[in-house]
Amino acid sequence: MSRQHWLLFALALFCGYWLNSWAVPLFDLDEGAFSEATREMFARGNFLMTYLDGEPRYDKPILIYWLQAASVALLGWSEFALRLPSMIAASLWAWAVYRFTREVGGGSHEKGLFAAGSLALSLIPGLIGHAATADALLNLLLALSLLDLWRWIEHPRRLVLLRVYLWIGLGLLTKGPVAVALPVMVMLPFAALYGRWREGLKAAFFVPGWLLALAVFLPWAVLLTLRDGGEFFRHFLLDHNVSRYSDTMESHGGHLWYYAAFLPLIVLPFSAWLVPALASAKRWKSEPLTGYLLVWFGGVFLLFSTSATQLPHYLLYGCTPLFVLFGLHHEAITRRWLALLPAAIFLVLLLALPSLLPLFPPPEHRLYERGLVALIQATVTPGYYLACGGALLLLLVTAFRPGLPAWQATLRAGLAVAIAAWGGVLPLLANGQQWPVKLAGLKAKELGLPAVAYRIHMPSFSVYREAETPHRTPVSGELAFTRVDRLEDLQTEVARPLVVEYQAGGIVLVRVE
Template sequence: MSKIADYTDQALHSRWLIVAVVVLAFFWQIGAAPLYDLDEGAFTEATREMLASGNFVTPYQDGEPRYDKPVLIYWLQAASAKVLGFSEMALRLPSALAASLWVLALWWFVREKTDEETATVAAIAMALSLEVSLIAKAAVADAVLNLFIALAFFEIYRFWHAPARGPLLRAYLWMGLGFLTKGPVAVFFPVVASFLFFWSEGTLKNWLRAAFSPLGWLVFLLVAGPWYLAIYLDNGPGFFESFFLEHNLGRFGDAMQGHGGFFGYYVIVLPLILLPFTGWFIQVLRGVRESWRLPLERFLWIWFITVFVVFSFSGTKLPHYLLYGITPLFILMARHRMELVNRWLAYTPPVAFFAVLFFLPQILATINGFVDEPHVSVMLANGIGALDIGYNWYLVCGLAAVAAVIRWRKIWPWQSLVLIGIVQVIVVYWLLVPRVLDVMQGPVKEAGLLARELDLPTVAYRTSMPSFSVYRDAVTPDRPPQAGDLVFLRIDKLEGLTERFPELGIETRYRRGPVALVYLKPPAEDD
């Protein structure tokens, strides 16, 4: 290696690079884009109403109980907003901090079970991967949940390696906090995957002792039980019926909110969420048979496969579900990093991704030719306009940087992918995401701020975009519009509103992109 390559190798094994990558991938640009709907809007509106009402037991969204998720994420967002002020940055900060602790937990575990260089590579790769960095910047529950799931799995392996009370009780602690974040999923996967692993090792007695530990379950109940009891006393059985039956069992059995997919959905999704490290993973996958012989690697594969198979059978499918099982893949990739020698395999996925970004305006124009919905067509047209010559120029610079890394033959392919990952983070969060969310959510934010300024009775008409209420700083009730109301709606609903209220004058107060804000004028005002 040359001196520059040698310095690069040292830098890519440095703890300080982990810090730099985490800051870049998780914190940089964290408040630059509006909240997106439905997810961020729903979570943050529930947090806003929690702060406004002082009810820290039952989350509400637009005045109705929100039973989709347990309470911990709302508490964390509320605490952040209380300290830093109510803003996009404050609402997303708990996710960024949780993702940072997730990376730290990964590094600590891998250093303990292998070596520090492998731990550092695994931590850097995970932080730079596309989907992990996305949820680290999102005001939703998933980064927090993934932290607790990973911690629980790490303690389970420690318990298998050296059965003791400490790791056992800590595993129950993390599962309890996960149960307080997103419910049964935080318990289901650690329990099922650990059973399969202990069974494969012939140590089921230890698993049974751990699974039926009275002290362990006491820790779990002390952590999660008080809030579940409190919401039952506050709301009766409503939360339990909605959350456990509809939002857990229901999601597995049927596609909810249109989030369905075919059986092989995650075969397509996995290469995307791993970018730019897709080829690296494929290389590791080729060696699964040899890898299976090692207890640590078998544990990691069982963890991933359990999540992959279960969600492949689920009726509701979303890309971030696979993150519950993605942590072990970065450990496996780091352990086998020197086996990645095929440069075509390594570089084709990120180059293809950058090529898609380069031709995105043309892709959107082609899609728009087949779209009938007015609000979607307007968004696509505005998206094409946002991807202007400045976008193309900076993207060309990004492509040039990727090409330069690929041409640098004096470093290993995995090292090149880490450098490409840094370029990817800069391009995605400086160039792409702010433009996309400004087109999709900028108009919703502007409409909400205007409605707040006008201070009129306001309703949403056949439109579910809860971030409107966040920016309006008020509940937007779900009731039929009436004279004197300000009405927030998607533009494809305007014709229906006009037909429903032919006797009222409709005055447009705001219209941009896919949404509008109109005032229903009483007959007296027309006179």
């Protein structure tokens, strides 16, 4: 790659995954839950199993917690340290996509750059790259396993297949069965379509690979089972895998069309490249790689479109092949205005957002939402307009720069979107939703009184309070962390005077007399 392309790649990684990661509080629910579980590992001296506010946490296996623990042990407790494993994993994910696309693209650095840059600068990959959760790590490991699986299909080498199983073993430690299910779900239909059963069976029954994967996963699993009698795996497998597919969890239900509608937003501002990427399906017979990539994407798309629990980032398990296809077809779109249109619409909407919020106020009875929106409106700073306006200016300069290919222009548009999203919108959302929680937690720590969470689940409060926060009704002398729309019910239940110790937005911290 030229020096200019290296600079563009580095900027894409920084703006897409690292920008402002140090400046905003943890976001609930997920960041707060992962971070508090990591904090409680240190507090309990137990690094085999996780707890959340004193209760066993069965959501995920252990690897991301170990990585977060290592990060905070090295750097100290901060949002940046808790997010660092995700930022590194996301950056490695983009690097893996760059290398693979360059390899299969005839050694083209431009194809690799566009594939990796579009991954780093797309909206939802950027979101999980910023988040102190397991998602970036999982997507890295899924990508590594399936990209190496293709390398093995093309050039069967024992070392490459062993790598596939190493990634699977680490994936089991990160998320569990999906690390095995996804490669199987891709390899089976691919083998059927192209008559590659020999390769499929050899990969599936590669005993040294299974031994390696189990050597990675089993030591923790066995020690944990000896400690808790198998409770983790009973809850994890049934509640957080089988039930997540068959039953709606945490109010995240959806429809068959959910991911079709959401896909352009997931890859924004590279939405225009969905057309040539998906249109490449017409060449599947003559291009096995195209077929492999589309089977990968299509299998994930169909699986989660029929799931009872749907979240935008689930589709990311199948988006790595889309970004590879973006790179392979980076010159398919030549009309610059068409390529830049999604970014332009998005940035104009962001710039107008503070003016639009008063036009759509939450209903009168939604006190929490009204408080949150009011605080957002009250804390719009010149920095927001600087980030969004500067991003729009960058887009305009890009749009009118002569001789710039559409794919390079869109990478620059991606930088503009990332600057606006992570430099402008993220701090603004934090002002309304998360700063009140952080400040309430710090206030509770300062007061030094016992505290409970009353009908609210925002575990970052416990992170900042540096103590477990049981979920129950408070008694006299305790602090209650809750939402403003729960105060009336709280007053009825305790039947004692409540003293407000802190209140902002939709969050309130009260002391029961």
